[in-house]
Every structure is written in C-alpha cells, then in structure tokens.
Amino acid sequence: MYNFLLSLLIKDMQAFYKQLGLVNTHNLFAKASQGGYAIPAFNFNNLEQLQAIISAAVKTSSPVILQVSAGARKYANQTLLRYLAEGAVAYAKELGKNIPIVLHLDHGDSLELVRSCVESGFSSVMIDGSHLDYEANVALTKSVVEYAKLYDVSVEGELGILAGVEDEVSSKTHTYTEPDQVEDFVKRTEVNSLAIAIGTSHGAFKFKPGTNPEIRMDILTEIAKRIPHFPIVLHGSSSIPHQYVDQINEYGGKLENAIGIPEDQLRLAAKSAVCKINIDSDGRLAMTAAIRKVLATSPAEFDPRKYLGPARDALEELYIHKIINVLGSNNQA
Numbered sequence: 001m002y003n004f005l006l007s008l009l010i011k012d013m014q015a016f017y018k019q020l021g022l023v024n025t026h027n028l029f030a031k032a033s034q035g036g037y038a039i040p041a042f043n044f045n046n047l048e049q050l051q052a053i054i055s056a057a058v059k060t061s062s063p064v065i066l067q068v069s070a071g072a073r074k075y076a077n078q079t080l081l082r083y084l085a086e087g088a089v090a091y092a093k094e095l096g097k098n099i100p101i102v103l104h105l106d107h108g109d110s111l112e113l114v115r116s117c118v119e120s121g122f123s124s125v126m127i128d129g130s131h132l133d134y135e136a137n138v139a140l141t142k143s144v145v146e147y148a149k150l151y152d153v154s155v156e157g158e159l160g161i162l163a164g165v166e167d168e169v170s171s172k173t174h175t176y177t178e179p180d181q182v183e184d185f186v187k188r189t190e191v192n193s194l195a196i197a198i199g200t201s202h203g204a205f206k207f208k209p210g211t212n213p214e215i216r217m218d219i220l221t222e223i224a225k226r227i228p229h230f231p232i233v234l235h236g237s238s239s240i241p242h243q244y245v246d247q248i249n250e251y252g253g254k255l256e257n258a259i260g261i262p263e264d265q266l267r268l269a270a271k272s273a274v275c276k277i278n279i280d281s282d283g284r285l286a287m288t289a290a291i292r293k294v295l296a297t298s299p300a301e302f303d304p305r306k307y308l309g310p311a312r313d314a315l316e317e318l319y320i321h322k323i324i325n326v327l328g329s330n331n332q333a
C-alpha cells in the first residue's frame with residue numbers, strides 16, 4: 001500500500017517540472033558536448049533579470065538555464081520564483097520561440113534544500129559538497145542523485161574549491177580539481193555534470209592586479225581525458241567588462257581592481273568539454289552601471305521603471321553578447 005501511494009506520488013512529481021514546460025539538462029548537455037558550445041546559466045533574483053534572460057535567449061534562439069541560489073530564494077521568496085519561472089516559459093512562447101528552459105538550483109548544500117526545490121518544480125539541481133572531504137562529498141552527492149533520479153531531475157556535483165565570496169558561497173583560496181579524482185567521483189555518484197575548479201572564482205575580483213588572468217586549460221584537458229564527453233561546468237565565469245566598471249565609477253561608484261576571466265578563454269573552454277558556464281556578477285555590474293547613470297544624470301527621477309528599464313535593456317544586451325560570442329549557444333534551441 002505504502003509503495004503504491006509512493007509510486008503515485010512519484011508519478012505526479014515526475015510530471016511536475018514537465019507540466020510547467022521546463023526541461024532537465026540531459027539532452028541540452030549531450031547536444032552541447034557534440035556541438036562545441038556551452039549552455040548559458042544566468043542567475044536571477046527579480047523580474048527584470050528574468051525578462052532580460054528570456055528575451056536574450058529567444059532573440060538568439062538559445063537554450064537557457066535559469067539559475068536560482070539559496071540567497072535568491074531568500075530574497076525573492078521561493079514560491080514567487082517558481083511562478084516566475086513558470087511564467088518565463090509562457091513569456092518565451094509569447095515572444096515567438098519555444099526555447100528549452102531549465103530551472104536550476106545553484107550551490108545547493110543539502111538534500112533537504114534539493115527536495116524543497118524539486119517539489120516546487122526545479123528541473124535541475126547542484127549539490128555543492130566541494131567544501132567537504134572527498135568521501136563526504138561522494139556520500140552527499142550520491143544521496144542527492146538517488147533522490148533526483150526518481151523525478152528525472154538532473155544533478156550537478158562539484159570537485160575542487162573556487163576562491164571568492166558571494167552571499168552563500170565563500171572561500172579565500174583555490175583548490176584546483178584533482179584530475180585523478182574525477183573518474184571515481186563521477187562513477188560513484190552518477191552525477192550528470194561536474195563543476196570543476198581551474199582558476200575561475202566567484203565575484204568581481206578574480207585576479208590580483210598585475211597578475212596574468214588565466215584559467216588552467218591544462219587541468220581542463222587532463223580532466224576531459226579522464227572522463228571523455230562528460231559535461232563539465234564552469235562557475236565563477238564572469239569577465240567583469242571594464243565598460244561597466246568604468247561607468248559605475250564615473251557615476252559615483254567605487255570598484256577598484258575588479259578583474260574577470262577573459263572572454264576568449266571562456267570561448268575556448270566552451271568549444272571543449274565545458275557544457276555549462278555560470279554568469280552572475282557581469283549581470284550585476286551591467287544593472288548597477290545603468291541604474292547609477294540614470295540616477296546621477298536625472299536626479300529628479302523617482303519612477304523605478306525609469307531606471308530598472310534601462311538596467312533590463314543593458315542586461316539583455318549583455319546576455320545576447322555572451323550567448324553569441326562566449327557560449328556559442330545561439331541557434332541551438
């Protein structure tokens with residue numbers, strides 16, 4: 001009886017994100033791996049960011065991963081975010097294109113959080129056990145995969161530690177992913193994709209001024225040799241475009257020594273084993289630069305649409321550029 005009820009429940013749940021019109025990452029990554037491009041994973045916390053992401057993905061005919069962090073769930077309310085994502089599917093159709101859209105939990109830290117997301121319609125989750133010791137990371141990741149499989153939800157794991165500080169994610173130093181560990185990790189956990197540490201980091205200050213902003217393509221190549229055709233994920237992949245930093249500083253901001261990952265290096269990574277690239281900070285900079293400019297040049301303005309609108313336009317332009325010139329995922333929807 002219990003098993004029967006459970007199977008009914010699971011059947012219901014399986015259909016859940018699919019009922020919302022969302023997809024998991026399985027096919028997207030298989031195609032990206034074959035085609036030498038990466039799927040964009042853009043973080044969102046509010047309506048304008050979501051509008052810009054969907055509009056850019058529709059205009060470029062690109063699949064897209066809507067990425068929600070634990071911090072975003074706290075900020076925007078988990079229920080509202082889930083309805084926004086459902087609305088995003090309808091919005092894309094209204095704009096004229098039925099693009100594949102994934103709703104993904106970014107940096108999940110527990111099975112409990114993963115469950116809550118899957119139950120509210122997420123089609124993909126990350127379980128980030130990278131700060132745990134190796135065996136504990138394997139055990140946590142495996143437990144999440146076992147659960148997520150029941151619902152056909154895809155799971156991203158992580159090996160290696162990225163430096164950088166965000167609301168919920170922080171570490172002072174890098175620990176590069178050890179190529180000797182990846183095969184064992186992927187086999188034992190059965191994850192669908194693997195985030196690796198090769199010198200990218202979260203936030204706007206990725207390299208010390210005067211040092212060479214370079215990611216370790218040699219480690220990526222080694223990892224790809226150990227797990228051929230397996231989807232690799234790069235976090236911390238904002239490029240911190242100087243035009244946004246300059247505009248922020250011109251209109252009263254103070255961002256010093258902000259340095260990101262050069263876009264040509266990300267393009268190379270996307271052409272090789274990397275199937276998903278995470279970008280959040282560049283969007284934050286684009287929005288902030290646009291808002292600062294409006295507020296500084298039109299001090300009497302107090303209608304939020306007058307500064308959030310330009311911020312949304314700047315974001316859309318950024319995402320279109322990323323999709324075409326960095327990810328290469330245009331015309332792959």
Ligand code: G3H
Nearest residue numbers: 069071072166167168280
């Ligand atoms: O990797 C972290 C993402 O940029 C999300 O940042 O935790 O501040 O929402 P957040």
Ligand code: 13P
Nearest residue numbers: 203235236237238280281
């Ligand atoms: P950035 O801070 O470089 O945009 O990285 C975002 C990220 O990795 C989200 O998981």
Ligand code: ZN
Nearest residue numbers: 202235236278
């Ligand atoms: Zn990240």
